[in-house]
Amino acid sequence: MHHTQQSHFYPLTRLAKAALLTTGLFCTAVNAAAPVAVERITQANLQSKFTVHGTLYGKQDVRLTAGVNGLLTYVAEPGSLVHKGDVLAKIDTLPLEFQRATQQEMLTRAKINLRFHKQELSRLKKLAQSSSAAASQVDQIQNKHDLAQSDIALAEIALRKIADQINRATLTAPFSGVVSERFIQSGADVNRADKLIKLIDINNLEARIFIPIKYLNYIQQGQTLPITNTDSTPNQPANDAKITAIIPATDPRSQSFEVRATLEKDTDSHWAVGQLVNISVPLKTDNTSWLVNRDALILRKDGVHIVKIDDQNTAQKIPVQVGKGKGKLVAVTPLSAGSLSVNDTVVVLGAERLQAGQEVEVQQRAKNSS
Secondary structure, three states: OHHHHHHHHHHHHHHHHHHHHHHHHHHHHHHOOEEEEEEEOEEEEEEEEEEEEEEEEEOOOEEEEOOOOEEEEEEOOOOOEEOOOOEEEEEOOHHHHHHHHHHHHHHHHHHHHHHHHHHHHHHHHHHHHOOOOOHHHHHHHHHHHHHHHHHHHHHHHHHHHHHHHHHHOEEEOOOOEEEEEEOOOOOOEEOOOOEEEEEEOOOOEEEEEEEEHHHHHHOOOOOEEEEEEOOOOOOOOOEEEEEEEEEOOOOOOOOEEEEEEEEOHHHHHHOOOOOEEEEEEEEEEEEEEEEEEHHHOEEEOOEEEEEEEOOOOEEEEEEEEEEEEEOOEEEEEEOOOOOOOOOOEEEEEOOOOOOOOOEEEEEEEOOOOO
């Protein structure tokens, strides 16, 4: 009977030992320091950015008109590279030359009349001194003399006008560029307001950008913006465009305003008029913010918190309000005053499994993101 009791108690003793051993291991696992990676809280003015699309234009792009009525005898072809002063179009000047010759004869006649009336006026004035000529005759010749002088002035004005029309009949390039369009072929009769060609300025390009009106205070005259091709790779370097004009007139539908930025001249060859580009607009805040790595944020139903490591290497949960971000950094504001300060250490890897007051072991101190 006694032997039977011993055989019953022996297994219970082994089970108790196993239970005590398991409990000891569990306590050791709970109390073990959890490995984490940490970063420090930094303080800076957060500068984020947003990207908008723009279109490139030549600063002096222009549609050139005929200037005078007549027969179009020559017009430059699209794609022609021209320099300032090169001939772009010609209009037949023969009718104008006829007008000039006619007006020249009118000027000659006016000069002949003036000479005759001048002589007659001089003769009558001498006769009037001896009472041989009536004063009315003198006044009449004086009037004709003055009219002849006026006819000469009018003829000279008409000749200058015809010379200006003949000069306009030859259309020259106001700047160096490329002919992009030709609206009328040579051989057609044109009026002075008819569009002949479009000349684009390939040496002075500007981006025209429409930016939401809420960002008006972030844009300044002379500010430099990075500009890239819409098809460029992320690692492709950007060129700079300097803001030359801000037009604070809001489009009622899009609630945006226009900004014009000139590209650097040594990069003009990399771009084309009408090309779509991406422009990065920086948004710099005036307020200094506490910045942490986005990986430090723990999102829960009751809000967002980060895990701060105190001087005893224990974890503390700090509820925060999340602000603007840039890259891997994000601005945070603690919900309780005094719970955070600059250079505090926060967990960026391994924070999800930590409990408040749990001891941690810093295995990696990550570099602060920029």
